[in-house]
Amino acid sequence: MKPTTIKTFLDVHTWTGLGAGLALFIAFYTGAITVFTHELDIWDQYSVPAHSEQNYAMAEELLQRVLSAEPASAESLRLELSSEDHPGNIARWYQRLEDGSYTSHEFRLTGEDTLDTAPNSSNLAGFIYVLHYTAGLPSSFGLYVLGIICVIYGIALVSGLIVFLPNMMKDLFVVRSGHNKKRFWLDAHNVVGVMSLPWHIMFAWSSALLAIGVFLLAPFQWMVFDDDLMPIVGPELGRISTLAPSGNNAPMLSVSEIVHITQKEVPGLEPTQLRYSHAGDANATVRVIGKTRTENLDPWASLILKANNGDILNVSHPDNKSPGATFYDGLVALHFVSFGGYLAKWVYLLLGLAGAFLFYSGNLLWIESRRKRRKLEQLRSTVFLARLNSGVCIGCMAGVSAAFLTSRGLSGFAERANMMELSYYLVFFASILWSFLRPVAVGTRELLLVCGMLTLAIPIFDALFLDTSAVGYAIAGHWIVLVTDIVAILAAAAFFWIANTVNKRAKYGDPNSVWSSSSHGARADQLQAPTSEITNTPVQH
Amino acid sequence: MLARSLVAVILSIPATTAIIGLFIALTPTQHWILPSLLMAFPVWIGLACASYQLSRARTAAGLLLSISILGTAAIALLKALGWTTTV
Numbered sequence: 324m325k326p327t328t329i330k331t332f333l334d335v336h337t338w339t340g341l342g343a344g345l346a347l348f349i350a351f352y353t354g355a356i357t358v359f360t361h362e363l364d365i366w367d368q369y370s371v372p373a374h375s376e377q378n379y380a381m382a383e384e385l386l387q388r389v390l391s392a393e394p395a396s397a398e399s400l401r402l403e404l405s406s407e408d409h410p411g412n413i414a415r416w417y418q419r420l421e422d423g424s425y426t427s428h429e430f431r432l433t434g435e436d437t438l439d440t441a442p443n444s445s446n447l448a449g450f451i452y453v454l455h456y457t458a459g460l461p462s463s464f465g466l467y468v469l470g471i472i473c474v475i476y477g478i479a480l481v482s483g484l485i486v487f488l489p490n491m492m493k494d495l496f497v498v499r500s501g502h503n504k505k506r507f508w509l510d511a512h513n514v515v516g517v518m519s520l521p522w523h524i525m526f527a528w529s530s531a532l533l534a535i536g537v538f539l540l541a542p543f544q545w546m547v548f549d550d551d552l553m554p555i556v557g558p559e560l561g562r563i564s565t566l567a568p569s570g571n572n573a574p575m576l577s578v579s580e581i582v583h584i585t586q587k588e589v590p591g592l593e594p595t596q597l598r599y600s601h602a603g604d605a606n607a608t609v610r611v612i613g614k615t616r617t618e619n620l621d622p623w624a625s626l627i628l629k630a631n632n633g634d635i636l637n638v639s640h641p642d643n644k645s646p647g648a649t650f651y652d653g654l655v656a657l658h659f660v661s662f663g664g665y666l667a668k669w670v671y672l673l674l675g676l677a678g679a680f681l682f683y684s685g686n687l688l689w690i691e692s693r694r695k696r697r698k699l700e701q702l703r704s705t706v707f708l709a710r711l712n713s714g715v716c717i718g719c720m721a722g723v724s725a726a727f728l729t730s731r732g733l734s735g736f737a738e739r740a741n742m743m744e745l746s747y748y749l750v751f752f753a754s755i756l757w758s759f760l761r762p763v764a765v766g767t768r769e770l771l772l773v774c775g776m777l778t779l780a781i782p783i784f785d786a787l788f789l790d791t792s793a794v795g796y797a798i799a800g801h802w803i804v805l806v807t808d809i810v811a812i813l814a815a816a817a818f819f820w821i822a823n824t825v826n827k828r829a830k831y832g833d834p835n836s837v838w839s840s841s842s843h844g845a846r847a848d849q850l851q852a853p854t855s856e857i858t859n860t861p862v863q864h
Numbered sequence: 865m866l867a868r869s870l871v872a873v874i875l876s877i878p879a880t881t882a883i884i885g886l887f888i889a890l891t892p893t894q895h896w897i898l899p900s901l902l903m904a905f906p907v908w909i910g911l912a913c914a915s916y917q918l919s920r921a922r923t924a925a926g927l928l929l930s931i932s933i934l935g936t937a938a939i940a941l942l943k944a945l946g947w948t949t950t951v
Binding site for chain 1: 869877880888894895898909
């Protein structure tokens with residue numbers, strides 16, 4: 324390969340990485356946690372009064388009460404069925420407002436068979452998931468921004484591979500630590516990038532489809548299909564039009580009858596959700612979504628049936644989907660790791676954290692590449708990126724830990740979900756501000772220490788605010804609190820270790836660097852070392 | 865770099881649509897439509913990256929526009945002649 328080609332792709336890789344790296348760090352860190360969204364949701368609900376398991380008859384009772392109390396909800400109502408992990412049936416109504424936006428309503432049956440309309444204050448898992456696909460930007464805008472970032476991410480992957488290829492055999496899986504920090508960060512970046520490349524390709528691809536899939540299809544609609552695309556691919560993508568309401572009322576089959584019909588059609592189906600359209604109308608339909616026992620990547624099946632007589636209008640099962648639907652659902656299943664059980668989830672967690680490291684190390688590599696080796700004063704651009712990198716990345720991690728703490732500590736408050744979100748943003752923006760107010764090395768170390776302390780406080784809060792200890796829950800068969808606490812302690816230890824490493828480099832590392840205590844106004848008393856230890860001597864390794 | 869990148873990312877979109885659209889128009893069955901559409905992302909990224917191989921942004925723009933125009937014209941011709949059943 325020509326050197327000019329390598330140089331061009333190196334430039335492309337550098338600028339795409341810098342342009343997308345910080346948002347991708349947030350997406351990957353929160354995405355790694357979102358792998359366990361189901362477990363996190365359970366962790367978040369240990370501190371609220373538990374609902375008891377409810378049966379289909381109670382689901383029917385809930386449905387009828389909601390339709391009676393809120394007749395407008397009949398247009399589109401979701402019934403989430405009680406399960407062992409999430410006991411208690413829930414009815415959800417996404418009310419369409421005049422401005423086109425939606426507001427969510429939630430209903431449950433209380434023990435006294437009355438309708439509980441209080442929204443669930445537990446939203447930690449949902450919030451971290453939203454952070455994953457918006458990076459904290461306003462909802463739909465953030466989704467589209469992340470979609471565009473996926474395109475930049477895809478180009479960064481290809482260009483990075485092209486740059487790496489000529490030295491692949493020499494540099495594959497080699498990490499040279501030591502005097503040359505640029506070499507170390509480059510090797511670390513390459514090892515993580517190459518090891519997880521197939522996974523990154525899948526993620527860039529599936530994320531782009533999920534975030535900006537509509538925009539990817541739009542040119543085909545205009546240039547190829549003459550506005551006829553959706554009727555062709557819509558059913559394969561699970562978008563099936565419901566029947567138009569007739570205007571005549573008709574009684575619907577009960578929940579248990581509907582479940583019985585679907586299980587007869589799809590043996591082994593475990594229904595989790597019933598989505599009613601125009602409930603109570605003669606043309607009412609219900610879409611039953613549930614898990615199947617299948618060897619496919621995607622275990623989800625759905626059936627659409629007429630709610631008043633049980634006529635089946637559509638069946639989507641992983642074993643008999645079209646090639647296109649199998650391809651699409653396979654990509655989505657790979658993205659959401661809906662296969663492979665806990666082993667796959669832990670692998671995804673590690674790969675997600677490694678992905679976050681990839682973007683963090685890419686920025687460090689850029690800073691190290693532009694280091695002025697013979698001058699104390701470093702380039703403004705490298706100082707700026709060092710501050711921003713520390714502020715955003717550590718701020719995101721500290722913010723997530725703060726959200727955990729707020730959600731646990733304020734479990735009895737109605738405003739718990741709002742306060743939890745507020746705590747994330749406060750810590751996130753305060754971290755960025757702090758990183759720009761303090762010298763780079765000092766600010767980074769302090770942020771890491773705060774991040775470590777916030778993370779270490781998670782098991783402490785669990786011990787303080789839960790009725791039963793983590794070990795007590797584990798003995799009773801509920802491992803989630805104990806595992807979360809152990810992971811939090813390990814993460815806190817990692818943050819303290821990195822803070823210590825940053826401190827060592829500031830004290831003993833090359834003084835001509837943004838990471839040195841000697842540059843950018845760092846005072847000796849801002850570090851933990853005695854003044855005499857902070858010297859301008861070359862690297863001591 | 866910015867001009868080149870804009871050419872690479874934006875002009876690769878109609879070129880991708882033309883290439884995949886032509887493939888769909890030439891396939892005899894509708895079963896291939898969705899899998900082909902799902903390939904839009906890798907083809908888009910592939911074209912965008914390949915365009916950096918050309919020495920000048922203007923050459924890359926010319927090539928991508930040519931692919932777009934020729935592909936779209938070929939699709940229109942197939943439709944006009946009734947030689948496609950899928951689009």
